[in-house]
Amino acid sequence: MFNEQTVTENGIIDRLKALSGVKWTYCHGENLPKQAQDIFVDEWLKDALCSLNPDIAKQPDYADEVIYKLRGVILESRHTGLVKANENFHEWLMAEKTLPxxxxxxxxxxNLIDFDNLDNNHFVVSQQVHYIAATEVYFDIVLYVNGIPLVLGEVKTATRPSVTWQDGAADFMGGKKNYWKNVEPYFVPNLLCFASEGKTFAYGAINARVKDWGPWHNTAQAEDIVPGMGAVLNSSEGLLNPQTLLQLLESFALFSTIKTGKNSPPKRIKILPRYPQFEAAKQIVERVKKGYPRKGLIWHFQGSGKSLLMLYAARMLRADNDLKNPTVLVVVDRRDLDSQISETFGGADVKNLVKVQSCKKLGEHIEQDSRGILITTIFKFKDVEIDESNPKGLNDRDNIIVLVDEAHRTQEGSLGDKMRWALPNAHFYGLTGTPISGIDRNTFKLFGAEEDPGRYMNRYSYKQSIRDGATNPVKFEPRLAELRVDQDAINEEFERLAEEHDLDEEERAALSKRAGKLAVMLKAPKRMEAVSSDIAHHFTTHVMPKKMKGMVVVYDRDACVQMYYLLSKKLGFDAVEVVMNVDQAPIKSTEGDKKGKVNKDWRKWHDDLGLPVEKNDFERWQQIDGDDQLQKDLIESYKDPNQPLQLLIVTAKLLTGFDAPICYCMYLDKPLRDHTLLQAMCRTNRLYENDEVRKDMGLIIDYLGVFENLRTALAYNPDEIEGVVEGIEAFKELFPTQLDKCLAYFPGVDRTQEGFEGIMAAQECIPTNEKRDEFAQSFGVLAKLWSAINPDSFLAPFRADYKWLAQIYESARPVGQTGSLVWAALGPETIKMIHEHTDINRIRDDIEELVMDEHAIFTLTDKEQEQRAKRLEIDLMGRLRGHADPKFIELGERLEKLRQDYESGVIKAIDWLKGLLDAAKETVKAERDTGDAVVTEEDNKQALTKLFIETRPETTPKLIGDVVEQIDKIVKATRFPGWQESxxxxxxxxxxxxxxxxxFGLGKDKELFNKAYAYIEGHY
Incomplete structure (x- = not known):
């Protein structure tokens, strides 16, 4: 007969009895040497105390005293609660208690357990264990270690289709049995509980909700796991073997304090790792102890718990005596990630934890050989000055381990370079959910060891994460906001504007280029009104009834302000808030406001919507951005289902490192792609459960057709990545030759000479535009090679020459400020004109949706992979500096083309990608074939020449001409009335x-600046 005991229960026990190495001894519950009211098997516990503690062996009565103390901890649970009592008992298990x-x-x-020599412990598996407390129960499976019940399992029949592992887990959490409440004392010593119905297997810590239970596999199992007894037995063997259980007990069982609501008291919880965290943390420690390779890439999907993974690894590294008191440096690249990591580590009461507050403090910690765990942002390395003559950097210890969260973006640039110079012998481990595999930005190159297949040490994919229930699937629902642009009206208005202000062809091109950007259309008032109305309706009908919350992602900070007032008027001001970076806000202060805090666009939106100005919203947003505690309080309000805040409006902040499980829906109105798209969408994939609701899926409402980019963002080809990384060795061979080619333009120039004279000498070697173009093209190739190789130590001997060439290149290329100055004068008028002639046809909700779950397939065809390679080639050898004659493109045509691209992005994304590649190839050729026409006015040049001769009498005429040429462009662009008052x-x-x-090396000459500025003002 098939039932839970004959199939599931006996099957698991038989597998555990048959394990190789350290084994479980079997003893049926009826034969255990204990009474029904006993929790410990005193006989076994006393034997262990004597064998593991010589002083107790000499006086066996001491063992009875220890057992008495342990029973006292169990009795305390009625006052302290189960989790706190479990934590107190954990201290005894970890040999953190002493007695006289x-x-x-x-x-x-x-010592209750020997963690170093497992053979010194007594492992027993038992079934149908009888226990009587407030109620009488029979536990299906109990695992004893030295007489202490560390693991309990509840199993169900495998032959009833309606029964799942959750029915077994429910015996612990609720229902009639409700073990954690009704027989609470038995779980005070508990490490973990597990449940199975013979098809699937899951485990959890005491008091865990359903969402916190998880399966136990290994990350090498990338494909689907077929439910059945075979899978259950494999999971049982993997998790319940003595080695794994004692590793979990010693290094992975955490107790942390979390907030449950803004006004609710903090809650103590027990945390156990999911198997990818367990695997990867152990791999880091093992590799550091081995000493080679000194790096590794951990690629775990967004939302699967990288912060906890780092916490586990850091604690294990610090606790390992073989590493001789190491320093663990946790590095993040955003303030919100810094906050998330700090809260994760701080909540778990990690010892010797330091949150580095400044660049100066970071340098002091490194140079003064601080030990412990340091948490910092990558930007705190900006003040580090690389000294190539000092190979020891700031600290050359080899037991410094750097864990880098979201290992991309800033790591490829000078900050990552500085960090690696400062810590030359450190170990570097990158953790990311979204690696980048371009030539000049490559996570695999930076952190992936050659010894690791695929260049990653451990990978946990989005399919595995969703399959295991570590994250939720995400549904994309396209609701394309179709635009209508009155091309003829815009052309006519633009011509009038250009003639009225006497714009030449170059100025027209500059103005049309700025005005023709997608942002101008996306922020058209009629469009914003339509999108905000759609958001408000969808949110009130689809999200609020689920008692969850949402985010709105818009194009930029100006759009944040606009959307805030539109949604607040519809949903209420308490329901909506903005979180954005306002350090360099694009919305300027009004005249007469001494604090510079009142924003005229903020005022404008108040007035346009007929709202009373009761408070300065812009000042509040500045305060939220600048005060970590204010931002934390705001986020806590958002996470609390009982608080009125429902929607957060963002543009860049909170798209990474923001973990708010209550966030169910993201309204996406900003073009995102690749790793940025994945990071943003994963704000909605976190598991969420409370007494009223459980989230089974995240939702993205897509107003721009962004979801079509998901296919290429998730596609991964190990061969392609390996090819890119291997290609870097070839780049090393090319680099010295290309460097020599660039230096050959400057024969006999003293590269140690600084300032104006040094630049002047170099520029004399490239006196014509043709010569400068040749140098710029050569340096462009060199710069790409440098980016591809960096931060390899191979570049160290070339650094000084490369830096010098980069400075000469900057001094030789045109400033190109004309466009921005024209924009400052006429931009607002141009935008207004465009908005007046831009309308919205409809918001489409008839486009097929896409669900990203464990069954979704995202792969690239051979042809698309070939085109990726072509794109990489273009990226390496392509343009770095343009020389096309300025050509005015009618603004209406530009906008119409953008509109078509914008809409076709939903329908034919791959065709669009192919067209872009062809266009990029043609653009590169065109830019190389054309020259650069310079517009100057002789009268202005003569006047400016006199000024420079007066200031620098020894200056040669050639360089004066170069300086004059640039300042003349500034003079020309300032001739619009009213620029001084704006x-x-x-x-x-x-x-x-x-x-x-x-x-030109003249940036520090204040006298020269003042005279030049006075000259410019004189031409108003």
Whole structure:
């Protein structure tokens, strides 16, 4: 007969009895040497105490005292609660308690378990274990270690289709049995509980909700796992073997304090790792102890718990005596990630934890050889100065381990370079859910060891994560907002504007290029009104009834402000808030406001919507952005289902490192792709469960057709990545030759000479535009090679020459400020004109949706892989500096083309990608074939020449001509009436002037700046 005992229960026990190595001894519950009211098997526990503690062996009565103390911890649970009592008992299991059993009453450490030699412990598996407390129960499976019941399992029949592992887990959590409440004392010593119905297997810590239970597999099992007794037995063997259980007990069982609501008291919880965290943390420690390779890439899907993984690895590294008191440096690249990591580590009461507050403090910690766990952002390395003559950096210890969260973006640039110089012998481990595999930005190259197949040490894919229930599937629902652009009206209005202000062809091109960007259309008031109405309706009908919350992602900070007022008017001001970076806000302060905090666009939206100005919203957003505690309080309000805040509006902040499980729906109105798209969408994939609701899926409402990019963002080809990384060795061979080719343009120039004279000498070697173009093209190739190889130590001997060439290149290329100055004068008028002639046809909800779950397939065809390779080639050898004659493209045509691209992105994304590749190839050729026409006015040049001769009498005419040429462009662009009275005009002109002078080594000459600025003002 098939039932839960004959199939599931006996099957698991038989597998455990048959394990190789350290084995479980079997003893049926009826034969256990204990009474029904006993929790421990005293006989076995006393034997272990004597064998593991010599002082107790000398006086066996001491063992009874220890057992008495342990029973006291169990009795305390009625006052402290189960989790706290379990934590207190855990301290005894971890040999953190002492008693005065030594000579002369000295305190000795009490060992309950031998973690170093497993053979010294007594492992017993039992079934149908009888226990009587407030109620009478029979536990299906109990695993005893030295007489202590560390593991309990509940199993169900495998032959009833309606029964799942959750029915077994429910015996612990609720229902009639409700073990954690009704027989609470038995679980005070507990490590974990497991449940199975003979087809699937899951485990959880005490008091875990259903969402916190998980399966136990291994990350090598990338494909689907077929439910059945075979899978259950494999999971049982993997998790319940003595080695794994004692590793979990010693290094992975955590107790952490979490907030359950803004006004609710903190809650203590027990945390156990999921198997990818267990695997990867152990791999890091093993590799560090081995000493080679000194790096590794952990590629785990977003939301699967990388913060906890780092916490486990850091604790294990710090606890390992073989590593001789190491330093663990946890590095993140965003403030919100920094906050998330700090809260994860801080909540778990990690010892010797330091959150580094400044660049200076980071340098001090490194140089002063601080030990412990340091948490910092990558940006705190910006003040590090690389000294190639000092190979020891700031600290050359080999027991410094760097764990880098979201291992991309900033790691490829100078900050990552500085970090690696500062810590030359450190171990570097990158953790990411979204690796980048381009030539000049490559996570695999930076952190992937050659010894690792596929260049990653451990991988946990989105399919595995969703299959295991570690994250939720995400559904994309396209709701394309179709635009209608009145091309003829825009052309006519633009012509009038250009003629009225006497714009030449170059200025027209600059203005049309800025105005023709997608942002201008996306923020058209009629479109924003339509999208906000759709969001408000969808949110109130689909999200609020689920008692969950949402995020709105818009194009930029100006769009954040606009969307805030639109949604607040519809949903209420308490329901909506903005979180954005306002350090360099694009919305300027009004005249007469001494604090510079009141924003005129903020005022404008208040007035346009007829809202009363009761408070300064912009000032509040600045405060939220600048104060970590205010931002934390805001996020806690958002996470709390009882608080009125329902929607967060963002553009860049909170798209990474923001973990709010209550976030069910993201309204996406910003073009995202690749790793940025994946990171953003995963804000909705976190598991969420409370007494009223459980989230089974995240939702993305897509107003731009962004979801079509998901296919290529998730596609991964190990051969392609390996090819890109291997190609870097070939780049090393090319680099010295290309460097020599660039240096050959400057024969006899003293590269140690600084300032104006040094730049002047170099520029004399490239006196014509043709010569400068040749140098710029050569340096462009060199720069791409440098980016591809960096931060390899191979580049160290070439650093000084490369830096010098980069400075010369900057001094030789045009400043290109004309466009921004024209924009400062006429941009607002142009935008207004476009908005007046841009309308919205409808919001489409008839496009097929896409669900990203464990069954979704995202692969690239051979042809698409071939085109990826072509794109990489273009990226390496392509344009770095353009030389096309300025050509005015009618603004209406540009906008119409953008509209078509924008809509076809939903329908034919792959065709669009192919067209882009062809266009990129043609653009590169065209840019190389054309020259650069310079517009100057002789009168202005003569006047400016006199100024420079007066200031620098020894300057040669050639370089004067170069400086004059750039400042003349500034003069020409300032001839619009009213620039001096505008908010941005003087600042834009001063910025252009500073950039120009700095390129010629004259940036620190205040007298020269003042005279040049006075000259420019004189031409108003």
């Amino acid at each position: 059993f030594g000579e002369n009453g000295d305190h000795i450490t009490i 908010n941005s005009g003087p600042r834009e002109i001063q910025k252009a002037l500073i950039v120009t002078l700095a390129q």
